[in-house]
Amino acid sequence: MVTGNLNVIGYGLSAIGPGIGVGIVFAAFINGVARQPEARGQLQGIAFIGFALSEALAILGLVLAFALQ
Amino acid sequence: MTILATAPPPPGPNPGFESPGVADFQLPPIFGPVTKPVLELVLAAIIVYAFFAYTARRPQLVPSKSQFLGESLHGIVRNSIARDNIGPEFLKYVPFLTTLFAFILVNNLFGIVPFIQFPTFAHPGMPYALAGIVWLMYNFIGLRKHGFVGYMRVSTWPPDVPWWVRIVLTPIEFLSNILLRPVTLSLRLFGNMFAGHLLLLVFILGGEYMLLHSQSVFLAVLSPAAFGLGIVFTFFEAFVQVVQAYIFTILTASYIGAVLADDH
Amino acid sequence: MTHIIAAEELNPLTPHPVEIIVGLIAFGLLYLLLRRTAFPQFERVYADRKDKIEGGLKRAEEAQQQADDLKRQYEEQLAGLRAEAARIRDDARAEGQQIKAELRAQAEEEAARIRQRGEEQIAAQREQVVRQLRGEIGGLSVQLAERIIGDSLADDARRSSTVDAFLSELDGLAERREATPASGAS
Numbered sequence: 101m102v103t104g105n106l107n108v109i110g111y112g113l114s115a116i117g118p119g120i121g122v123g124i125v126f127a128a129f130i131n132g133v134a135r136q137p138e139a140r141g142q143l144q145g146i147a148f149i150g151f152a153l154s155e156a157l158a159i160l161g162l163v164l165a166f167a168l169q
Numbered sequence: 170m171t172i173l174a175t176a177p178p179p180p181g182p183n184p185g186f187e188s189p190g191v192a193d194f195q196l197p198p199i200f201g202p203v204t205k206p207v208l209e210l211v212l213a214a215i216i217v218y219a220f221f222a223y224t225a226r227r228p229q230l231v232p233s234k235s236q237f238l239g240e241s242l243h244g245i246v247r248n249s250i251a252r253d254n255i256g257p258e259f260l261k262y263v264p265f266l267t268t269l270f271a272f273i274l275v276n277n278l279f280g281i282v283p284f285i286q287f288p289t290f291a292h293p294g295m296p297y298a299l300a301g302i303v304w305l306m307y308n309f310i311g312l313r314k315h316g317f318v319g320y321m322r323v324s325t326w327p328p329d330v331p332w333w334v335r336i337v338l339t340p341i342e343f344l345s346n347i348l349l350r351p352v353t354l355s356l357r358l359f360g361n362m363f364a365g366h367l368l369l370l371v372f373i374l375g376g377e378y379m380l381l382h383s384q385s386v387f388l389a390v391l392s393p394a395a396f397g398l399g400i401v402f403t404f405f406e407a408f409v410q411v412v413q414a415y416i417f418t419i420l421t422a423s424y425i426g427a428v429l430a431d432d433h
Numbered sequence: 434m435t436h437i438i439a440a441e442e443l444n445p446l447t448p449h450p451v452e453i454i455v456g457l458i459a460f461g462l463l464y465l466l467l468r469r470t471a472f473p474q475f476e477r478v479y480a481d482r483k484d485k486i487e488g489g490l491k492r493a494e495e496a497q498q499q500a501d502d503l504k505r506q507y508e509e510q511l512a513g514l515r516a517e518a519a520r521i522r523d524d525a526r527a528e529g530q531q532i533k534a535e536l537r538a539q540a541e542e543e544a545a546r547i548r549q550r551g552e553e554q555i556a557a558q559r560e561q562v563v564r565q566l567r568g569e570i571g572g573l574s575v576q577l578a579e580r581i582i583g584d585s586l587a588d589d590a591r592r593s594s595t596v597d598a599f600l601s602e603l604d605g606l607a608e609r610r611e612a613t614p615a616s617g618a619s
Contacts, residue, residue, distance in 0.1 A: 141253030145423045148254075152420050153345060156353040162360050163352075166446050191445050202451045210452065214459035221471035228478040230485060236478075243475045260476075264468040272460055294448030295456040302460075356446075363445060 107165040114161025121154030186378045189370035194291060194363070209289045213275040217268070246270050246418060254422035255429060262425055265306075269299065270418040273358070277410035280366055281403050288362040288410065293355065300355035303421045308347070311428030323428060346427075354420060361413045365406045372399035571603070 129147035133140050196204045224239025232240055246267040251259040273290070280288030290296050311320040324346040325339050376395030379388040578599065 141249075144249075144419070145254040145426060148416065148419050149423050149427070151416075152350075152353060152357075152423075155357060156345065156349055159353045159356045159360060160349075163356060163446065166444055194445055204449070204451070206449070206452050207455045210456040210459050214463040218463055218466055221467055225471040225474040228474045230478065230481055232478070239471070240475055240478070243472065263476075264472045265464060267472065268460070268464040268467050272463060289452075289456075292449055292452055293446055294450070294452035297448050298453045298457050299460070302457075359446075 105165070107168060111161045111165035114164075115158045118154045118156075118158035121157075122151055125150040125154060186375065186383070189367060189374050193370055194366075196287070205285075205287055206289045206292045206295075209276060209279050209285065209287065210295060213272055213279070213289065216275050217271045220271070242271065243267055250415075250419050250422050254419060255426040258429060259422075262422070266418050266422055269303075269421060270414055273299070273417055274411060274414040277362060277414055278407070280362060280369075280410060281407050288366055290358050291362040291366045293359040296355035296359045299358075299417070300351040303354060303424065304351035307421075307424040307428050310425060314429060320428070323430070350424060354417065358413055358417050361409055365409055368402055369399060369406060372396070372402060575599075 125147055129143055132143045196206070198204050199208065221239055221243075224235045227233075228236060243263075247259075247263045250270070251263050251266050255262055276289035276295070278288075279285045280291070308320075311323065314320070315323055325342040326335075327338060327342065330338060372395050376392045376399060379385075379395060380392035383389065582595070
């Protein structure tokens with residue numbers, strides 16, 4: 101028998117999208133740096149802001165999984 | 170492990186493996202209200218201070234080994250985090266960012282240090298507080314630089330956007346830049362530490378159960394696999410802990426840089 | 434056991450106030466201490482290092498500049514010296530030519546003077562010779578006449594008259610020659 105909270109499954113689902121999004125962000129970042137290594141500093145900041153933005157959704161999922169009992 | 174003490178295997182004839190969960194993070198107080206994370210916070214501050222005080226005690230042009238260590242850590246934050254993300258005025262924020270990075274890093278690494286083995290930020294209090302400091306800081310910097318209207322413009326009014334996109338975009342920008350940033354910043358750190366610790370608990374406690382409590386020879390023989398995976402994931406956690414400290418710091422620098430920028 | 438604890442308290446998102454208070458104090462103290470002590474040291478070392486490198490470059494540049502200046506100075510001096518030398522050479526040549534011309538003029542003058550003196554000397558000697566010859570010619574002609582006449586002059590009377598005649602003739606001759614010295618040689 102499996103016991104647990106269905107919220108956690110919701111969190112798992114909510115992490116799919118951000119996972120893909122974060123992957124896309126860093127793929128673009130790596131591509132950009134590979135093409136223009138001197139732009140690394142500028143791209144890094146943008147990449148991490150984009151990463152934070154997309155990961156925010158997964159974090160909201162985590163919060164809701166715990167907060168909504 | 171002290172964590173074991175909080176979640177002893179339930180009595181009775183083999184009730185089955187109880188997977189580690191949220192309850193394992195409720196640590197008993199050591200004395201008064203002081204729990205292990207409280208001591209860890211103090212210890213981390215002492216370690217970070219000792220490290221930098223030792224490495225910077227006799228600075229020379231040609232660095233000694235210890236000075237090189239301290240300079241490397243300081244230099245990473247200074248050059249690759251602060252300078253690249255904040256811009257020309259980065260020097261003012263380097264001490265804060267370096268302290269932040271070192272403090273978070275040490276607290277995270279407590280998660281895999283033997284006999285401590287609890288990442289401080291698997292309790293959400295301090296991440297909230299740090300994110301709150303960062304939030305206050307970048308809002309204050311933005312307000313001081315642009316004034317209220319200018320700051321709102323910078324953070325919610327992206328240029329070169331058609332008006333019908335703006336109807337959707339501006340509330341989202343406001344939400345994400347002003348309200349959600351501290352939440353995501355703190356919860357990202359907390360979530361990673363929490364999940365990482367839980368992961369290690371599952372493997373180590375699971376392996377222990379298989380070896381000692383399962384009364385099944387088959388499981389007992391397989392238990393080294395669980396411990397082995399636990400060790401593998403310990404290394405993985407070490408990586409995640411460093412990366413999370415780095416991300417927290419670089420996002421802080423990005424936020425400061427974004428409000429210091431003249432346009433969006 | 435652990436499940437008896439209320440769900441509210443189990444929620445992992447609930448912060449522990451003690452941690453926040455202690456953590457903030459620890460972090461704040463750490464920040465203030467490090468900002469005062471360690472980080473300025475590092476920044477000073479970075480600045481020193483940068484100074485050293487940039488100073489080294491600057492010093493090298495200055496040395497290069499100095500060397501260039503010195504070189505230009507030397508070249509200027511050298512050019513000046515070369516011009517000076519050429520000028521001196523020209524002067525010397527001109528002077529030499531002048532001296533040569535002077536010497537030649539002097540030598541020619543000397544030569545002319547010597548030649549003139551020689552001519553004068555020659556003239557004087559000729560005069561002398563002529564004068565001598567005239568004396569001797571007198572004696573010789575007497576001897577010759579004596580020999581030719583010889584014995585015919587044995588008697589005194591004749592002789593004395595002849596001599597007188599001869600002498601008077603000679604006197605007349607001498608007088609004539611003194612009036613017209615060109616014909617005196619005969």
